[in-house]
Amino acid sequence: MKAIVYKRYGPPEILEVTDVEKPMPKDNQILVKVHASSINFGNLVLLKGEPFLARFAFGLFKPKYSIPGGDISGTVEAVGKDVTQFQPGDEVFGDLSGCGWGGFAQYVAVPEKALALKPANLSYEEAAAVPMAGVTALQSIRDKGRIQPGQKVLINGASGGVGTFAVQIAKSFGAEVTGVCSTRNIDILQSLGADHVIDYSKEKFTENNQRYDLILGVNGHQPLSDYKRALNRNGIFVHVGGSETQMFQAMTVGTWISKTSSKKMSTFLQRANQKDLFFMRELLEAGKVKPIIDKQYSLNEVAEAFRYFEQGHAQGKVVIKM
Incomplete structure (x- = not known):
């Protein structure tokens, strides 16, 4: 599968589109085919290793997580035997920041607690703009x-x-x-x-x-x-x-x-929480909240997307389409 990979801290130019092995879900995990992701400030911290204190969580000398990306939306492709909340074919969205990141890829294996059913009235791109x-x-x-x-x-x-x-x-x-x-x-x-x-x-x-x-x-x-x-x-x-x-x-x-x-x-620092994803889905489906998307980029354009995001002038969210 295709994924964005980086091996050291630095500017957006170090991000590379690379072929990596497609993950296999463990007994308590879900394999998601990712349709879209989005960029948040946490992604920028993960990329640059700044502020320096963040490196105690993300890797002191080099990144602990080689594939960045926290927000995802996509389709459940397979589930482990212990998964109870989802089944293949479900449309989902979620936040991977509490379980290893990895959202800038065509597939990701994650615990079911990181996901919720995608709001029915949102596209994959809109849903990916929401979680974090x-x-x-x-x-x-x-x-x-x-x-x-x-x-x-x-x-x-x-x-x-x-x-x-x-x-x-x-x-x-x-x-x-x-x-x-x-x-x-x-x-x-x-x-x-x-x-x-x-x-x-x-x-x-x-x-x-x-x-x-x-x-x-x-x-x-x-x-x-x-x-x-x-x-x-x-x-x-x-x-x-x-x-x-x-x-x-x-x-x-x-x-x-x-x-x-x-x-x-x-x-304040956000903490990934499935119940809060459920709460957000209710607000979104009720029409009380809607995501605002500024620009959309392809997976091959992730470095350009980061350069735009770090300027600090985005109107709403910057989305990555797989």
Whole structure:
């Protein structure tokens, strides 16, 4: 089968399309014929080995996982004897980040807990855009942010993969949502139901005297003091993505702020979770959430796809078609 393989950390150019042996599913695994995958920030960390601390999980001197790719959608081709949830022919989608990655390939063998049935109203490409970004948005809003109906929520970096899902999920929980984005993305956020949109090239959300119950920092370089000032009393800030400096501040200064004031500040890392995939499928099939796809690339164009993604200007998700 064809797969994207890399043997050292580095830029997108080190990714190669290579013939590798087709996997055989173990007793508790499913063999999936992959139709599509997508790129997330975690894929970029896996490729470059940056920040350096990530190498303690992904391999200190060289990559532990030779085939990257976390999100997949596809068709079940075979199942191991201990598999109970799926059968050959099922259309599925899932997140492989918790079970060895390997999504940038024509076939992958994975535990059934990594998968869910694909939403019936989505194409394979649309379904592949969902797992990591959608579940990241869900967990950061519902679990870390403890969202409640009627709350005012601000999402900084609302037009990217996680951000577009976060806007819609927050709305599905009954929040009043403000999205921060560039001028060219205003229409996208409005189409997703954002109540207010701030164009960061014309206005700074930290200086408009608005206060929010929950702020998601999906992108940006603002110091934590700016976010703290924009929070209501008992408000929560969740760092989901952004600069390394901001992440370090959230882990250190944020912990101190949380202990010494009524405002809570923390950083967040998504965890693959089958129940949350089920939850996302319900939102998608109900039409409460839809994936936004910026560009699609073939397997042979993965390096080009990564180069585009790392520029940081994608509107929604970047998808790889097998």
